[in-house]
Amino acid sequence: MTEPLDLAAIDPSGAVAEAHERAETRRDLLLGTLGGLVVAGGWAAAPLLGAPARQYDAGILNYALTLEYVQAAFYTEAERLGALRGREAMVARTLGGVERAHVAAFRSALGSAAVKRPSFDFRGTTEDGETFLRTAVAFEDLGAAAYKAQLLRIRQPEIVSVAASVHSVEARHAAWMRYLVGAVPATAALDEPSDRQRTLQLVASTRFITAAPRTDASSTPRFTG
């Protein structure tokens, strides 16, 4: 099922629109290039589905990469600014490492097809412990829900397994952050998915993404504020 999506309306920065303009496919999309992403079992031997499936999945991976960029930049800025203390600082270090690993793995897998990193302004949310944790809760809950929706759309079995292996980690993060902020880690027996349109609308509403990525690729994240 295709999801009609007016990216211009919900993504003024164009950061995610770029992912959908990619017409290239990358051979060997994930064989051996996932770095830190480890999937147990024989996914490498799965039957190939051909270029259209890989291209389709590349679009989904670029969408996931965009979400990972936001999370990674958030935690990285928190750690670099150094305003957090104690367990919040530990969280920024721990989750930052994980989300940066996700970014690296998806960028490696997508190669030249990877959407570039946008610019961010986190508007002070990385500088106050309580605000930081509450923002982290929102990111992780939304990230898990976003992966959940895409698990049904991914066409290559091995990519389903990769997305699954990240999806459940995001849920662990969400529960952990909720516990730290004094909220119930799991309020429902069944979690709900968040489709791409809803997810991107929520991300856009934060105004954390400030500008489309520059066309000359930079490997270092840029922070404002």
Place this chain on the structure above:
Amino acid sequence: MTKGTTSLPAPDAPRITVQPTLTRRRLLRVGAAAAGPVLAGGLWLTGVSAPLAGAPSPEQDGRVVAYLLDLQRLEAAFYAEAVERDSLDGDLAEFARAAAAHEGVHVRHLGAAGMGAGDDRGAFEFGETTTSPTRFAVTAAALEDIAVYALNGQLANLTPPARARAAQVVSVDARHAAWVRAIEGRVAAPQATDAAEDQAAIGRRLSAAGLRLTP
């Protein structure tokens, strides 16, 4: 859902053999002499690596979900007993109550309509893992991790409707795993990715943790 031994003949797909699933007649001795979380030995399913099972189909869904359901039934019975024995306090008690309710829903959601957590009471022996706070926490974390890895390992083998249901369950089990670790003051989610494991690997995890079928 098929119970008992079945096999899947398919010219191009490997065989998947389902061993008898848990019944009231089988006692699973959990938490016996061993120091750890204890579930060992009971290989319910022998199978093949995900995603090299056959192409997703409703028939395959039935067999895969039956296997995943067994793990949810194990969790549901574990938490139900912990709540019933009422030896936990504070955060652990709150967690056990929530997890018991959730796992009961998971059992129903994965297709055993009309089956609640109570149906499996007496089918397991959990020993001190449902009364000792430390052993409860360790066992809960182990059971939730196993469920997560098992669900992750099967998602690609399921048709979209079954996959959607399994995906709704796996993230909540992952939340449970982090929740109980957070209560114990641990870094609740240090890993970048979770495993996606096939049935044989899950069987080995269960063996390593101490689950044993008694005759």
